[in-house]
Amino acid sequence: MPITILPPKAFRDQPPRRNLNHDSDDVMSDATSDSEDSDSQPGGVSLDGGVTIHPRKRRSAAAASSTFTKRPKTNVTSSVPRSAIVTPGERITTDPQWMRGHGTYLSSASLGEQAITSSLAGIVTRTNKLLSVRPLRARYTPEVGDLVVGRIVEVQAKRWRVDVGSTQLAALPLSAINLPGGILRKRTETDELQIRTFFAEGDLVVAEVQQLFQDGGAVLHTRSLKYGKLRNGVFMAVSGTGGGGGVVRSRRQVWTLEAANNGGPIDVILGVNGYVWISKHVEPVVPEEAKGQTGITNLEEVVSATMYSSQNDRIEPETMREIARIRGVVTALVENGLRVDEDMVTKGYNEAVELALVSADGPEDVYLGGERGEQLAAALTAV
């Protein structure tokens, strides 16, 4: 059977393989030179972990080509140098003056020297003498004071377990919520028995990180009128702080937006963990009989009566449409790698309203995917 030998095709994704007429002894030299002990006997296995291997049989000239040589660095046609990011296992420095931070570990370099090595694909950041690697993308890591949106996944005896998009579930103790009836009300055993009347599985809450455990777990609290159960809106999960785009920590995570097209006021809550809540703005209802009374805790008392309700209010179709439009804006921002904060969402929303006006369907058109999203992103980055 005749065989035609074709030269291997050069693929775009693969570097040109060097087919050189190496002397056959060079073939394995890379494998052996890596470990220090040069064992001249074939079949030597050093006990310190590195395996030194000599091939029993070597072919000469015809078949020998370089198995592994230092690859020429591929030309990245850009201003960003290859050293801009580090990848797992890449040695950052052996200089002992630096301390290692997150995303790094110590590995032993030669001669008992310790090298700070990256354990992530990301960028190197420096805080004084502390070196850390910020990942290109990772899950949310909680910090004290973060405003987060979460979902209750488990109800326990005295606390709830909340999914906040972190590596662990956060805890929300019964003692850290505002009980109906004002701040001064004492927590009783009845409350423990009725724990599901406050939050049940699947409920969405907005809360603040109060405390962190040593292992990275978070404890939340909702002891403010700003926090508590969420209703009248739509939930969306985008990537949060920790790496990549998405929601960033900023001065204001919660604000009310006056929607166009008779949409009325709309609340936007950007959880630092990347969970977003967009809802109709509802003014706290003060019943007639309570209006005459005075007192510091009065408002809180009245408001807290409706605080743990899971019943949605009536939402006008116009409001729903504008909520959907804001949701589209946030999705478009994330898809195009832009940061999500008050400024961008507000600008993006105004831009989206303009875009809808010129579209065929008029202001009712809330579609912001695909080209429309790119158009929106382009308009925002141009400003």
Added chain:
Amino acid sequence: MPLDTSAYSLALLRVDGRRWNELRRIHAQIRTQAAADGSSYLEMGHTKVMCVVNGPSEPGPRRGATSGGGGGGGQSKNAEVAVNIVIAGFSSVDRKRRGRGDKHILELQSTISQALAASLHTHLFPHSTINISLHVLSQDGSLLAALINAATLACVDAGIPMTDYVAACTAGSTSTYAANDEGADPLLDMNHQEEQELPGLTVATLGDSDRVAVLVCESRVQVSRLEGMLAVGVDGCKQVREILDRVVREKGIKMIQEGTVERGVGLNDMELD
């Protein structure tokens, strides 16, 4: 057609035209699925594999125990690495029905789980689970190697700290066990046909070092040939690592260019003060 070994001895070319120490084309992508924490797609020749990583995250209360064995999970101090492999019915030439409890798949799962658990820094994520889901779309040999490489890439994309890449490839020998052929050559990166005919092993190493993370040999091979095969395999792993590393770098640089991630301090700037 059996592997034409006579042709090999003449031209020193394998059935698919490669030389003994050449890898097949490796094409890889990361961040293929927006919804997942990490994802990758990898082709080694015609072996095509997709991987999705979710986690580390704490499983909810009502979830059953997952398969896999690396690390403890649950209330333990280390994250559990749970691997789930799905082999598509259309992936190979004959449509084989593989049940959930298929021993072959279970073994692949536990091998990958243990290999990755050793490289990933699971101690940073107590009580949590890293769910790795692998889908085999097309099979043409070196399946375990492709699965390990895809899983490693997806874990890098998910931003899970690890000691180094776990890069894998296969190695074989040009003669069968029975043939007492002194001139047997080691082969790198076997395709399906070669795997059927010839003895082979899968080897995975940790990064640039010679530290072997996985070594699986399921065929009879003469012990004198093993060493050469292992050497070629370890060497192939380094080439694979370079390819994987380049995929990650290119994606990272692209993200910096797009402004998704701001630039960090360059390594050279640090030496200034």
